[in-house]
Amino acid sequence: MRKNRAEEWLQDKKRKYGPISKMSLLGTPTVFVCGQAANKFIYTCDDSILANQQPSSIRRLCGERNILELSGHEHKRVRGALVSILKPEVLKQHVGKMDEEVRKHFKIHWHGKKKVLVENHRRSNENCVLLHFFMSYISLISLYNVGNAIDEDSYLQRYELTDIRNRAKCKREILVELFQQLLKGVLSVPINFPFTCFNRSLQAREKIRTIVMDLIHEKRAAMEDQITSPQQDLITTLLSLRNADFSAALSDEEIVDNVILIMIAGYDTTSILLSFLINLLANNPSVYASVLQEQEEIARSKVSEDLLTWDDLQRMRYTWRVATETLRMTPPVLSFFRKVLKDFEYEGYLIPKGWQVIWAACMTHMDECLFPNPSGFDPGHFDKQAPVPPYSFVAFGGGARICPGYEFARLETLITIHYLVNRFTWKLCHPNVSFSRDPFPIFKDGLEIELSQRSQVN
Secondary structure, eight states: OTTSOHHHHHHHHHHHHOSEEEEEETTEEEEEEOSHHHHHHHHHSOTTTEEOOOOHHHHHHHOTTSGGGOOHHHHHHHHHHHHHHHSHHHHGGGHHHHHHHHHHHHHHHTTTOSEEEEEOTTOOSTTOHHHHHHHHHHHIIIIIOSOOBOOHHHHHHHTTOTTSGGGOSBHHHHHHHHHHHHHHTTTSOOOOOTTSHHHHHHHHHHHHHHHHHHHHHHHHHHHHTTOSOTTSSHHHHHHHOOOTTSTTOOOHHHHHHHHHHHHHHHHHHHHHHHHHHHHHHHHOHHHHHHHHHHHHHHHHTSOTTOOOOHHHHHTOHHHHHHHHHHHHHSOSOOEEEEEEOSOEEETTEEEOTTOEEEEETHHHHTOTTTSSSTTSOOGGGGOTTSOOOTTSOOTTOOGGGSOTTHHHHHHHHHHHHHHHHHHEEEEESSSSOOEEESSSEEETTOEEEEEEEOOOOO
16 A cells, blocks of 8 residues: 555455455455445445444444444444534534634645645654644544633643643643544554554553543533534434433443544544645646636625625535545545345355455545546546436445435535635646555655745635
8 A cells, every 4th residue: 555556456356256256354254345236235235244343453443333334324323423413504604613624724834835844754843844734633623612622731631631742832732732643553463562663553542532531521511511513523412312201312432432433534634635636737727727716706796794605615616526536536534344144145255254345445436437637637537417327436435324414524624725826826836746545645755835925816
């Protein structure tokens, strides 16, 4: 993966063995399936046959009760809770806040700069303004909605965080550093020895768990005192879920595990999309010009300090097609897993109980029968006049397990691109950049751009 040959290796495997083959992955017998039919089968398969079960390293770091590990009624119950806070009616309330945060970010980190490091090749916060912003912002919107100023010494001592570099001064920044450490172990060999990456990631998870559990107690007390609204933030909303027999309520452990999962899911994915989108726009002037035209029209329809609205975002159709094409070419997550609960037959092959099934988004994303000239950057692949075949674009999953955070990611991306193209022009400091996966796609030498400020349209 670090040599960016995983997709090539999978394509070669398909050429040699066809759309179904076997392998051993991290010591587990595994079936690799690919193609549109395979995607449909997996996303529509009964939970009694294929269960969501990630590799041991992911399961131990995210927790046993996260939505990726659940099936059947339990999956529907927890998914329903998460969808309730990520549905459009709720997200509409956050558009203005997102707009303010994006403007603030560009004002602090971009205005007046000649060069900006969009992505650090080590994927650290330091000097990496775009990644730092989105990792912090997801924490801000999803978790807190509380004051971030704290007693630095007592906070760091309480959570045994004295090793945090630069002694971070707010909960949000501390969580960012902890999640960086946790992510390093996501696809590592799950050996829990003191000197291993996985051990350090487990320690980070325990510290995150302690912080989130304290937030749960904090917000439960605020709800009892009626000083917070049920939809104020993620944790408060999850705590407020109740029905007549309490079957919709999530336990504290379920809240912790799914908060951690949401943080991991949102931690890198949007920033990866934006980093690669910035790179592709720099290399495709005609696409950039069309995005700019669409965004300038929206900017002209508003008074200078007006915030973007939900309706404005619905007008950004071409921009979202460009973002979707970026995800087609570089999906943040390369592959997905299912656990086989009982023997079943697929394409004439018997898949035994206890094995796992793996499939990869790139196998349909780069299929020229589904996307003509798949290696070319062409937003026309997602033109509504030529609808994408079902189960061919799976960057957000599919079927009943489509990503519940899809709309949230769309909002983040569109708001950011609106202000980026209206306020700046840029070119790459190092053309012909390449990337690898570790486990997410990352530019090998980082992504640095030369920045010029534009006169604002509105």
